[in-house]
Amino acid sequence: MKSIYLVKHGGAAKAFEFRETPKPIPGGGDVIIKVEYSGLNFADILARKGLYQDAPPIPSVLGYDVSGTVDSVGKDITDLKKGDRVAAFTRFGGYSEYVAADRLGTVRIPDNLESAAADALTTQYVTAFYSAAEVTNLHEGDNVLIHAAAGGVGTALVQYALYKKCVVFATAGSDVKVALLKEAGAQFPVNYRKDDYKEVVKKYANGGIDVIFDSLGGKYVKDGIKLLGAGGRIICFGAAEMSRRSNIFFKAKTGLSFGFYHPAQFIIPSKSLIGVNMLRIADTKPAVLKRCIEEVMELYKRGVFKPVVGKIFSATDISKAHEYVESRESVGKVVIKW
Ligand SMILES: NC(=O)c1ccc[n+]([C@@H]2O[C@H](COP(=O)([O-])OP(=O)(O)OC[C@H]3O[C@@H](n4cnc5c(N)ncnc54)[C@H](OP(=O)(O)O)[C@@H]3O)[C@@H](O)[C@H]2O)c1
CATH class of the missing domain: 3.90.180.10 (Medium-chain alcohol dehydrogenases, catalytic domain)
Structure with a gap:
């Protein structure tokens, strides 16, 4: 073969x-x-x-x-x-x-x-399901932010969040993808290579974001934690940002841009950061x-x-x-x- x-x-x-x-x-x-x-x-x-x-x-x-x-x-x-x-x-x-x-x-x-x-x-779809239904719960009316929402995992997350009657803030890298996300039912799709998704979230997500699905890493994690409301969760399952360049300086800079955290920064505002690696789940x-x-x-x-x-x-x-x-x-x- x-x-x-x-x-x-x-x-x-x-x-x-x-x-x-x-x-x-x-x-x-x-x-x-x-x-x-x-x-x-x-x-x-x-x-x-x-x-x-x-x-x-x-x-x-x-x-x-x-x-x-x-x-x-x-x-x-x-x-x-x-x-x-x-x-x-x-x-x-x-x-x-x-x-x-x-x-x-x-x-x-x-x-x-x-x-x-x-x-x-x-x-x-299994990564999306595990992230959205097993490691966290989505509830009707939740403000949910999904990055790279028109991709493989993103498409599944959008479908699941809409099924759960959430308000979906969805980022994507082109107007074509934004149009597809709108057609799929996402209420706030943003071309984040052109517009500032954070401003859209601040304007329309009353009480902050309840759940973020982050596959980008770097500054998106740091910014995401700030956008979470009380009880908010950020599910981190990728670092597409790291793939932009492979030189050691870029890697170090992007690595640092995730930020450094102390548990108190999560306990006091009641926020959570959750990591997902399906390969590890599948293996063990x-x-x-x-x-x-x-x-x-x-x-x-x-x-x-x-x-x-x-x-x-x-x-x-x-x-x-x-x-x-x-x-x-x-x-x-x-x-x-x-
Ligand atoms: N942890 C796990 O177990 C697990 C399992 C499956 C997938 N993942 C992660 O989930 C993400 C989605 O996976 P997928 O297979 O469904 O891929 P995908 O979303 O179909 O493709 C990746 C998308 O990421 C976005 N992106 C953002 N920054 C990028 C960059 N610097 N270079 C390239 N693409 C970039 C692009 O969409 P826009 O331009 O529209 O943003 C691109 O279309 C990936 O980060 C992947 O590593 C993790």
């Missing part, structure tokens, strides 16, 4: 190589999936640039999620069979024609759901991952989650797919098709 190896950190054009590798053999609890779509996630861009500390050393195969059909199953699995349509987490290794996925991170695709869209419901709490993906599928069936596939590339265009996600133009999920 073919796998796409990351062989060189840096620009996408020279980063990847197709290699022949043996088809995986299932362990007892594994599902071997014949992959139809491999999903891209922003972490793949960071890994390609050598900025992602959890990524395996090169040469390695990236890819957190896939969708396709069951090829074979391990001896402990009785509820899936060859040909069943599934989507799964892969914890790297997803850019391959066949993958071995843990049954706990594998979910059946409902009949009415297209496979590329099903892939969107894995890493990105697979039952939580299983619960989340099943809940996400339920919310899809109930019409709450409507996965958006922004663009489908051929697997041979993996470099173009990476460049597209990195360009900040992408909306929703980007996948490659085998």
Whole structure:
């Protein structure tokens, strides 16, 4: 079978190589999936640039999620069979024609759901669900601020916050994305490369922001904490800001721009900062991952989650797919098709 190896950190054009590798053999609890779509996630861009500390050393195969059909199953699995349509987490290794996925991170695709869209419901929707429904609660009328709201995780967060009848302040980097967010129902979408989202929040969020979903890091965290009202929570799950440049001075400056905190700064105004790393959750709490993906599928069936596939590339265009996600133009999920 073919796998796409990351062989060189840096620009996408020279980063990847197709290699022949043996088809995986299932362990007892594994599902071997014949992959139809491999999903891209922003972490793949960071890994390609050598900025992602959890990524395996090169040469390695990236890819957190896939969708396709069951090829074979391990001896402990009785509820899936060859040909069943599934989507799964892969914890790297997803850019391959066949993958071995843990049954706990594998979910059946409902009949009415297209496979590329099903892939969107894995890493990105599960991260959103875990962040918005497990580590915090959203309540009707809450003021919620979602950064990079038109992206993969962002789209899911907007859908969930609107389902919970929250008031959604959503940032995005272009007018096209702002128009999409408006169409999706976000009440206060802001092109934050043009306008000051903080002013919009200050003007319209009475009592401050209740929950911020921050995937940008740096000064967005420091500014976000100031925008929180009493009881407010900031959920930090990314640092896209760090990816702008890779030189050591920029990294140090962005690192410092997060700010330094003492617990009293949270206790006295009654605010919280919460970190989320789904990879760590998947590695150490697979039952939580299983619960989340099943809940996400339920919310899809109930019409709450409507996965958006922004663009489908051929697997041979993996470099173009990476460049597209990195360009900040992408909306929703980007996948490659085998
Ligand atoms: N902690 C976890 O477990 C976990 C899991 C999944 C994802 N994440 C994080 O969640 C975020 C979203 O992931 P995703 O896969 O759904 O990606 P995505 O949102 O589809 O793409 C990333 C978006 O980030 C925004 N962005 C802001 N600053 C950027 C910069 N300097 N360079 C590039 N993009 C920048 C861009 O949108 P705008 O231009 O519209 O702002 C871009 O489209 C990422 O930061 C990712 O690392 C974390």
